[in-house]
Amino acid sequence: MNKVHKPKKVLMQGPIDPQMVATSLVNHQSKTNIGAHALFLGQIRADQKDNGVVTGIEYSAYEAMAEEAFHRIREEAFTRYDLTCMHLYHSLGVVPVGQISLFVFVSSAHRRASLEAVDFLVERIKQDVPIFGKELIGATGDYIWKENN
Amino acid sequence: MNIQILYFGQIADRIGLSAENFDWTSGLLVSTLREQILAKYPILKDQIFKIAVNQKIMQEDMPIPFPAEIACLPPFAGG
Numbered sequence: 558m559n560k561v562h563k564p565k566k567v568l569m570q571g572p573i574d575p576q577m578v579a580t581s582l583v584n585h586q587s588k589t590n591i592g593a594h595a596l597f598l599g600q601i602r603a604d605q606k607d608n609g610v611v612t613g614i615e616y617s618a619y620e621a622m623a624e625e626a627f628h629r630i631r632e633e634a635f636t637r638y639d640l641t642c643m644h645l646y647h648s649l650g651v652v653p654v655g656q657i658s659l660f661v662f663v664s665s666a667h668r669r670a671s672l673e674a675v676d677f678l679v680e681r682i683k684q685d686v687p688i689f690g691k692e693l694i695g696a697t698g699d700y701i702w703k704e705n706n
Numbered sequence: 707m708n709i710q711i712l713y714f715g716q717i718a719d720r721i722g723l724s725a726e727n728f729d730w731t732s733g734l735l736v737s738t739l740r741e742q743i744l745a746k747y748p749i750l751k752d753q754i755f756k757i758a759v760n761q762k763i764m765q766e767d768m769p770i771p772f773p774a775e776i777a778c779l780p781p782f783a784g785g
Contacts, residue, residue, distance in 0.1 A: 599785050616784075619714050619777050622761040623784075647784060659785050679785060687758070687777075688784030689715030702716040704781035 562635060567627040567645045568620060572656035573598075581644060581662050591641050591664045595671035597679050599659030601652050609695030613653040614703065619687040620649075626686045630678060638674040640665045645678070647688065707731075709770065711743070712777040717755055721747045730772050737766040743778065755780050 578596065585591055604611045627645055634643060641664045648658040661678050665671040683705045690703040708727040718724045728742065736757050744750055756763045758777040759770055770776065 614783075617715060618784075619712065619758070619761075619779065622758060622777065625761055683782065683785040686782060686784045687714065687779050688782055689780060690783030691715075691719075702719070702780065703783040705783055705785065 562632060564624065564628045565631075565645075567624060567647050568618060568649050569646055570648070570650050572648055572652045572658065573646055573660045575657065577646070577660065578662075581660075585642070585664055588641065588664070590666060592666045593668040593671045594662065594664045595668070595675040596663075597659065597661040597675050598657050599679075600657055601654045603654040604692070606692070606694055606701060608699050609697070611654060611692045611694060612696070613651050613656075613693045614658065615651045615691040615693060615700075616647075616649050616658065617689050617691075618649060623647075623686050623688055627682070630681045630685060633681070634663070634674050634678055637677065638663075638665065638670040639667075640670055640674055643674070643678075645682070647682070647686075651693070707772060709772065709774050709776055712775065714777065715780040715783075717750065717753060717778050717780050720749050720753065728776070730770065730774075732772075734770045735766070736764045736768050736770060739770060739776065740766065753780065 601614050644662040646660040652658040663671040663674045691700045692703050693700050707730045709730040711728050712725050756779045759774050
C-alpha cells in the first residue's frame, strides 16, 4: 500500500467516551472488505503510590510534534501491515481512573495484520510520541510525573 | 539572535517556565545548548531529557540551525 493518508488529529481533550468505540464499529459496517477489527483501549489505573492512590492522569503534549509523530507511526503501520483502516485517539488534560486515554482501532481483511498492527502501534506510541503525564495522587494536589519504560 | 526554547512536562514544572528565548550563535551544538540550560537551571541536573530541533530529536553533536524551535522533552508517558 503506497497510498498517502491524510493526517488526522489524534489528540483530544478529556477522556475517550466509550460511545466512540461503538460508533467506530458502526461506521465500519459498510466497509465489507474488512474481516477483522483489533482494538486497544488504555485505561487509567488506580496505582498505589507512597503518598496515596492515583486518582487520574493529567496529560500534556508537545502537540505539533506529537501529531506529526502519530502521523509517521500511522504511515509506518500501513506500510508494514496489510490494513484497511486505522483510527488513533489519545487524551489530553485530566483522565480519571477507570476512564480511557488511548483508543487504537485497526481493521484488516484478515485477523493477523490487525492484531500485529495494534501491538506495533501501542509500543511506538508509548516510545515515540512526546506526551507527558502527571499522575494525580489523592485529593491533596500531590502528583508524580509518569514515565514509560 | 534569539531562538525559542519550549519546556514540557516535569521540566516546565521544575523551572516554572514553558518557553523562553536563548542566544543563538553560528555553530551552536545541541550539547552546548544542553550545558547552557543545565548551567542556568541546576535543578535539572538529574533530569533526563531529549532536545528536539524543529520537532526532530537531535543528536548531541549536531549544530542548531537558525531559525529553530527547540524543545526540551522529559521522558514520554503516552498510552
